[in-house]
C-alpha cells in the first residue's frame with residue numbers, strides 16, 4: 001500500500017527519504033506526480049509531502065537577492081511584486097505553467113525535478129544564474145540549477161536529497177530578463193521551444209552581460225554562450241539579433257515528433273531567442 005508522510009522538519013524529511021525501504025517520492029504541488037501516479041508511470045512506496053516544512057513555501061529578500069522556497073506555488077510567485085520587478089522573465093515563465101488551478105500548486109522545484117526537457121521555468125532560472133540549496137543525509141549544498149536535470153525524467157539528486165530553496169542573485173542596475181515559449185495552442189500546452197534571455201546594459205545602453213538558455217530543444221535546457229556573446233557589446237541591433245538567432249539554431253539538438261520536426265524546432269528556437277532578447281533589452285532600458 002502507498003504510504004503518505006508529511007514531515008514538519010528538514011531532518012525528519014531526510015530521515016524518511018533516506019530510510020525508506022522502497023521508492024520514496026517527494027510531493028510538492030503534485031501537478032506532475034499525481035498525474036504520474038494515476039497513469040501508473042510512477043509507482044512509489046511512500047510519498048513525502050514537504051509542504052509542512054517551515055520556509056519551504058514563501059519568498060524573501062536576502063542580500064539584495066531573493067530566496068524562493070522550493071514548494072512555493074506559481075500563484076504566490078506571480079503575486080510578489082518585488083520579484084516580478086527584478087525578475088520579470090522568471091516570473092512570466094513560472095506563471096506560464098498550466099492553468100489557474102495548476103498555478104495554485106505547481107512549484108519551481110517540481111518543475112525542475114520532474115526533469116521534462118520542456119519545463120518552462122527551468123531555462124529562465126538558469127538564465128538568471130539561480131542556484132538551489134539541496135539538503136540530504138550528507139548535509140546541505142548549494143548548486144547551480146543547471147546541475148540538477150541530467151536527462152528526461154532524471155536528476156542528479158541522490159537518495160534522501162531534496163531541494164529546499166532557490167537563490168536569485170542581486171540585480172545590477174539596467175538588468176532584465178524575458179522568457180518566451182512557442183506552443184501550438186494559446187495555453188495549457190507543452191513548449192515546442194522555450195527561450196530565456198537575461199541581460200545587463202551599461203549606462204549608454206550597450207549590453208555588458210548576457211545569458212541565453214533554450215528549452216525543449218535537447219534532453220536538458222541548453223546554455224548558448226555564443227548567443228550571449230552576440231549580444232554583449234551591442235545595442236541589440238538587427239546584426240546582433242541575427243547572430244544570436246544563428247547561434248541559438250546551432251545549439252539545438254531537438255527530437256522529431258508530432259509536435260514539431262527538427263527543422264521546425266530549430267528555426268523557432270532562433271526566432272524565440274531573438275524576440276526574448278528584444279524584450280529583455282527593452283525592459284532593461286526602462287530601468
Ligand SMILES: Cc1cc2nc3c(=O)[nH]c(=O)nc-3n(C[C@H](O)[C@H](O)[C@H](O)COP(=O)(O)OP(=O)(O)OC[C@H]3O[C@@H](n4cnc5c(N)ncnc54)[C@H](O)[C@@H]3O)c2cc1C
Nearest residue numbers: 026028029030031032033098107109110111113119120163
Ligand atoms: C494541466 C497541466 C498543465 C501543465 N502545464 C505545464 C506548462 O505549461 N509548463 C510546464 O513546464 N509544466 C506544466 N505542467 C507540469 C507541472 O505542472 C509542472 O512541472 C509543475 O511545476 C510541477 O510542480 P509540482 O510542485 O506540482 O511538482 P510535483 O508534482 O509535486 O513533483 C514533480 C516531481 O518533482 C519532484 N519534486 C518536487 N519537489 C521536489 C523537491 N523540492 N526536491 C526534489 N524533488 C522534488 C517530485 O518527487 C516529482 O518527481 C502541467 C501540468 C498539468 C497537470
